[in-house]
Every structure is written in structure tokens, then in C-alpha cells.
Amino acid sequence: MRIPLPPVHLDQRIADLASEYADGRRTAAQPRDAATVVLMRPGAAGEPEVYLLRRQLSMDFAGGMCVFPGGGVDPRDYDHAVAWAGPTPAQWAARLGTTEDVARALVCAAVRETFEESGVLLAGGSDSDVVADTTGEDWEADRVALESRELAMTDFLDRRGLVLRTDLLGIWSGWLTPVFEPKRYRTWFFVARLPQGQITRDVSTESSSVTWLSAAAAADAADAGDLAMLPPTYLTCLEIGTLGSLDAVFDAAADRTVEMFTPSVETVEGGHALTMPEALRPLVAERRA
Numbered sequence: 001m002r003i004p005l006p007p008v009h010l011d012q013r014i015a016d017l018a019s020e021y022a023d024g025r026r027t028a029a030q031p032r033d034a035a036t037v038v039l040m041r042p043g044a045a046g047e048p049e050v051y052l053l054r055r056q057l058s059m060d061f062a063g064g065m066c067v068f069p070g071g072g073v074d075p076r077d078y079d080h081a082v083a084w085a086g087p088t089p090a091q092w093a094a095r096l097g098t099t100e101d102v103a104r105a106l107v108c109a110a111v112r113e114t115f116e117e118s119g120v121l122l123a124g125g126s127d128s129d130v131v132a133d134t135t136g137e138d139w140e141a142d143r144v145a146l147e148s149r150e151l152a153m154t155d156f157l158d159r160r161g162l163v164l165r166t167d168l169l170g171i172w173s174g175w176l177t178p179v180f181e182p183k184r185y186r187t188w189f190f191v192a193r194l195p196q197g198q199i200t201r202d203v204s205t206e207s208s209s210v211t212w213l214s215a216a217a218a219a220d221a222a223d224a225g226d227l228a229m230l231p232p233t234y235l236t237c238l239e240i241g242t243l244g245s246l247d248a249v250f251d252a253a254a255d256r257t258v259e260m261f262t263p264s265v266e267t268v269e270g271g272h273a274l275t276m277p278e279a280l281r282p283l284v285a286e287r288r289a
Helices: 012-022 089-096 100-118 137-147 153-160 215-223 231-240 246-253 278-288
Strands: 032-042 048-055 070-072 163-165 169-176 185-193 207-214 265-268 271-274
Touching: 012 265, 012 271, 032 100, 032 231, 032 246, 048 100, 048 215, 048 231, 048 246, 070 100, 089 100, 089 169, 100 137, 100 153, 100 163, 100 169, 100 185, 137 153, 169 231, 169 246, 185 231, 185 246, 207 215, 215 231, 231 278
Parallel strands: 032 185
Antiparallel strands: 032 048, 032 070, 048 207, 169 185, 265 271
16 A cells, blocks of 8 residues: 655545635544654664554554554543653643643653553653563553553553653654544654663554664655555654664754644645645655655
8 A cells, every 4th residue: 555655646536625624614523632652763873763563454544554653642641640750741731732731641642652552661660760671471461451441551650660751752743634534633743762671562453564664764665655654654754864863863852842733735736735844845855856
């Protein structure tokens, strides 16, 4: 499966549908808040490698697409009792552009979804250590219970005496699904390093396969039609792929705040296309030159 990458050209039917939402003839679906995490490790030359999951073809959203670990916010992610280390929820709220309770839920969801979909846990016994190994049967039982919503993140952390290491996350971007899509997500993109000692595992029930690729190679594979990606995933890989190291990625993330971007329809030579953030247009133009 392949979808057009930016600029995403649209047929006239989609363009007409988008105009019906724009002028009020249709009402857009309410988006669900979500968090996704660009989990990274250094490659052989120190370049950023990213962890990608290929979603099951049967999934009703982005089926067959390569994505980063992530998913929708669970109501229990709002729990004020969640153990916490790092920037405060108020500090996160200022950078994520949300209220404090939503920021808390998003950070919790980011850590929870990363553990559920990769087996990697951004948590530790204190604000200065990180869990070193999550491969045991007891960890897997907890991961499955979290994934099935039989276990809340707060209870999981409390029982193990752990705190969320929110300082291990960085902020990257925010994307809101176009208004003409029947299922919509307001997704905050975070970045994180693979903690020392931990390994990723192919454990998510929503994915058919997983892989580590350099961000640049992932963008190349998408251009070649070997990987199917939604535009936000592709553009994230493309941007991170221009940075030479994980340190450079986190330096770039250090001062970022989220301004949620919603792709809309624009007229281009030959028809219509989805818009993209202006800051990324030069990267794409260079790619297509």
C-alpha cells in the first residue's frame, strides 16, 4: 500500500468534500486527543534511528501504514495521582498549548503507549534512574493488562514504586487530522531516546511488523514506495533525518512549543493538494527537485 507523500495531490471528489466542510454544509467529526512518540537510538554513524510499526491492514485508521508508537488518551491518563518526575504538568501545558490536566494526560499517554507498543518504559524508581530491563514475564503481563485497559497506568506505577520520567520526553510537533476525515485525532508528537539497557520488542497487537531505520533512510524508503506513511510521519522522518545526531534532535526540541497544524486543501499546478507547515516546504521542495 502506498499513499502520495507531500505534496499530497487530491482528486476532485475530496477537494469538493473539503469545500463543503469549509463553507459549513458539513460538520467535522470531533477529534480525539492522542500522543505519539518518536523513539530513537543512535545509528552506526551516530545518526538518529527511529522505531516504526507497520499497522495491521485491518485497522480502521491508517491500516498498513508505518507509524511511531502512540495512541489515544485514555480517561485514566488524567489521574492526578500519577507518579511524576521532570517538568511539572503546568510547564508541559505551556509548551503543549493545553490546560494542565490535558498536558498531564498527554504525557502519561505518551509513556503508556510507548510501553504498550514497544515494551520500552520511560519510568524509574526516582528522578535520576530508569528501568533497565522490561523483558521479564511479569513486565509482559503488566504490559498486556495496560494494553487491554485492565490496568491503569497509575496503579501500575504505584505497585512497582515507579515514577514517570517525563524529562526523557521532548516536544516535536502537533497534527490535527483534516476536517473531511471521518475519524480525527489531535496528536502531539514527542521525541525520546531509547533508555540504556532497554530493548524494543515486537509486542503490539495493532502492528504486523516493526523495524529500526535511520530517519533519513525511512524517508527514502517512503519516497521509493517501500514504506507507506501518512504525511506527518513522513515529514517527521524527513526533518529528523537532516539532523546528524540524537543530541541535535533534542537541541532542536528544547525550545519548541506546539502549534497544532491541520492540513487543508490548496490549489496547486495540476489540481489540489494538502497543505503542510511552511517551515517544512523547503525540505520537501529540495526532495522533489
